[in-house]
Amino acid sequence: xxxxxxxxxxLALSVILFICALLMGxxxxxxxxxxxxxxxxxxxxxxFQQEAADTTAxxxxxxxxxxxxxxxxxxxxxxxxTPWPGPATPQQSVKAGKEYFADAAFLGNxxxxxxxxxxxxxxxxxxxxxxxxxxxxxxxxxxxYADQMSGGQYGKIYVGFGNNEMAYDKTALRxxxxxxxxxxxxxxxxxxxxxxxxxxxxxxxxxxSSSYTRELVQSYNSMLKxxxxxxxxxxxxxxxxxxxxxxxxxxxxxxxxxxxxxxxxELWFDYMQxxxxxxxxxxxxxxxxxxxxxGT
Amino acid sequence: xxxxxxxxxxxxxxxxxxxxxxxxxxxxxxxxALGRDLAASAAFTVDMSQFPVASGVAASTYRYEADQVESCxxxxxxxxxxxxxxxxxxxxxxxxxLSGQCTQRVADQKTVLSSYVPEAIPRLDNAINxxxxxxxxxxxxxxxxxxxxxxxxxxx
Numbered sequence: 001x002x003x004x005x006x007x008x009x010x011l012a013l014s015v016i017l018f019i020c021a022l023l024m025g026x027x028x029x030x031x032x033x034x035x036x037x038x039x040x041x042x043x044x045x046x047x048f049q050q051e052a053a054d055t056t057a058x059x060x061x062x063x064x065x066x067x068x069x070x071x072x073x074x075x076x077x078x079x080x081x082t083p084w085p086g087p088a089t090p091q092q093s094v095k096a097g098k099e100y101f102a103d104a105a106f107l108g109n110x111x112x113x114x115x116x117x118x119x120x121x122x123x124x125x126x127x128x129x130x131x132x133x134x135x136x137x138x139x140x141x142x143x144x145y146a147d148q149m150s151g152g153q154y155g156k157i158y159v160g161f162g163n164n165e166m167a168y169d170k171t172a173l174r175x176x177x178x179x180x181x182x183x184x185x186x187x188x189x190x191x192x193x194x195x196x197x198x199x200x201x202x203x204x205x206x207x208x209s210s211s212y213t214r215e216l217v218q219s220y221n222s223m224l225k226x227x228x229x230x231x232x233x234x235x236x237x238x239x240x241x242x243x244x245x246x247x248x249x250x251x252x253x254x255x256x257x258x259x260x261x262x263x264x265x266e267l268w269f270d271y272m273q274x275x276x277x278x279x280x281x282x283x284x285x286x287x288x289x290x291x292x293x294x295g296t
Numbered sequence: 297x298x299x300x301x302x303x304x305x306x307x308x309x310x311x312x313x314x315x316x317x318x319x320x321x322x323x324x325x326x327x328x329a330l331g332r333d334l335a336a337s338a339a340f341t342v343d344m345s346q347f348p349v350a351s352g353v354a355a356s357t358y359r360y361e362a363d364q365v366e367s368c369x370x371x372x373x374x375x376x377x378x379x380x381x382x383x384x385x386x387x388x389x390x391x392x393x394l395s396g397q398c399t400q401r402v403a404d405q406k407t408v409l410s411s412y413v414p415e416a417i418p419r420l421d422n423a424i425n426x427x428x429x430x431x432x433x434x435x436x437x438x439x440x441x442x443x444x445x446x447x448x449x450x451x452x
Binding site for chain 1: 341342346347348349350351352353355356372373374375376408409411412413
């Protein structure tokens with residue numbers, strides 16, 4: 001009997017110690033709350049912050065933060081297709097001034113250069129970095145001049161040919177315009193491109209030449225309108241503002257039946273300043289052509 | 297006494313000689329007036345007074361820097377290749393340089409107009425290209441002699 005008491009005491013003490021060790025180990029590794037039950041999932045600080053800002057339920061997974069609540073995201077809507085309003089440059093209510101033309105380039109023949117030569121109002125820009133032209137130049141020789149434009153930053157480009165090549169083969173002319181527009185649209189993808197009509201010839205010139213006639217001018221301009229539709233560029237109808245009721249250049253404004261006086265250029269200036277595409281306008285998305293009657 | 301009078305007369309004669317023989321200061325030329333008179337003259341096939349050219353064109357046409365020319369007038373007829381350019385350069389040296397540009401203009405125009413306006417070629421051959429001090433007078437006219445007569449009225 002005497003020998004059992006120390007053993008029992010020792011055994012009891014061992015059990016107590018064992019239980020204490022269990023409790024202490026559980027407290028160290030088992031979480032904040034001393035509990036024998038499985039602890040609740042621990043929320044991340046981000047979720048706590050989110051919960052403070054939002055009353056929506058906390059997602060089960062907390063590995064990624066909850067996104068900011070926003071309007072239900074949608075795909076970028078497809079731009080609404082705008083019917084092509086026809087190749088003619090629309091008339092604007094506000095007259096364009098020097099600021100509009102500051103980033104313009106002009107590529108063409110001597111008739112087009114008259115806009116620069118007789119710009120007494122100083123509306124158009126000056127200099128060989130805006131004017132790419134030559135006497136007698138035709139669309140067939142335009143690409144090298146377009147090469148000179150490559151380094152420039154132009155918001156709009158006026159292309160004015162026709163008076164020197166109106167009798168040329170239309171296939172060759174169309175091809176030449178195609179090549180030129182390929183280059184201009186590649187080099188200046190954001191530029192508004194205007195194809196300027198051939199200007200009228202006088203009755204005298206039309207009657208005394210087989211290469212410079214009213215009908216050839218009109219036919220050339222009809223071709224230009226087709227090209228404008230095909231390539232989504234704009235048509236500047238200088239012909240209609242410069243010709244008389246019969247479609248000829250008035251005889252009292254010309255010495256050679258083709259070129260005309262500065263006073264007559266005023267009509268063209270006025271047209272340019274009131275018929276333009278505002279800066280920032282996007283190119284239309286369709287080439288649907290509304291029914292169009294009548295020629296030039 | 298006579299000796300003194302003689303000396304005074306001699307000095308006076310010398311002074312007069314120097315004054316008349318010296319080059320003298322170049323005449324001032326009214327650039328706009330000369331341009332107008334040329335344009336209104338019968339030297340051209342067209343009424344050049346109808347074709348004044350805007351001020352910003354001349355520098356590109358004759359390829360000069362803006363600070364090289366104090367003032368100028370220009371008339372140009374695209375149908376006949378005739379033109380008038382009267383300029384007051386910044387200096388006599390600048391005027392000589394500008395005159396050289398006008399010579400180049402003749403060569404360039406011959407190349408361009410030979411097939412386009414062939415009647416302009418003889419006009420270019422007889423172009424007036426005069427330097428008078430700081431002034432340059434460049435004229436391509438159908439009647440060069442008539443144009444020269446107008447120019448002489450301002451330079452002589």
